[in-house]
Amino acid sequence: MKNKCRVCKGETSQKGFLFKCVNKECGAVFWHRKILSENLEDDSVFKKQLSLAEIPPTKNKDHFVYVIQLSRKENEVEDSVYVGRTWRHPYERYLWHLFNKDSQGSSHVIKRGKVMIDYEGPMSKQKAIAREKSLAYALEDKYLVKGGH
Ligand SMILES: [Zn+2]
Numbered sequence: 451m452k453n454k455c456r457v458c459k460g461e462t463s464q465k466g467f468l469f470k471c472v473n474k475e476c477g478a479v480f481w482h483r484k485i486l487s488e489n490l491e492d493d494s495v496f497k498k499q500l501s502l503a504e505i506p507p508t509k510n511k512d513h514f515v516y517v518i519q520l521s522r523k524e525n526e527v528e529d530s531v532y533v534g535r536t537w538r539h540p541y542e543r544y545l546w547h548l549f550n551k552d553s554q555g556s557s558h559v560i561k562r563g564k565v566m567i568d569y570e571g572p573m574s575k576q577k578a579i580a581r582e583k584s585l586a587y588a589l590e591d592k593y594l595v596k597g598g599h
Contacts, residue, residue, distance in 0.1 A: 478565045
């Protein structure tokens with residue numbers, strides 16, 4: 451499995467199929483798509499992968515916003531990101547997208563989700579709703595932004 455950081459090309463640490471950039475200033479995280487060859491339809495397999503990746507549990511009222519960078523389409527000259535909000539741990543939510551679990555993936559992320567470049571939280575649901583919008587707005591300077599609503 452290729453294991454260089456998909457943002458800064460630096461070293462990563464691996465847990466299960468989850469790779470984390472060791473450079474704190476980068477902090478990018480990605481699931482290797484090889485995880486999609488596991489039988490993730492089976493909830494016990496899905497949960498086992500989360501535990502192998504050592505994803506911490508979240509509390510009931512925790513909410514997060516997150517930013518996933520997308521692979522460029524042919525001819526694209528600008529990077530795109532998807533901004534979302536979740537009550538799951540953002541790394542887990544990312545996997546729901548990739549696998550399109552219970553049809554909860556965004557078509558952008560299912561096909562082109564490349565690396566989670568940032569997340570914020572935990573925070574209240576209300577804060578997360580507001581932050582999702584303001585974060586999407588702030589990222590428009592640098593990226594084509596999908597989601598964020
Ligand atoms: Zn990195």
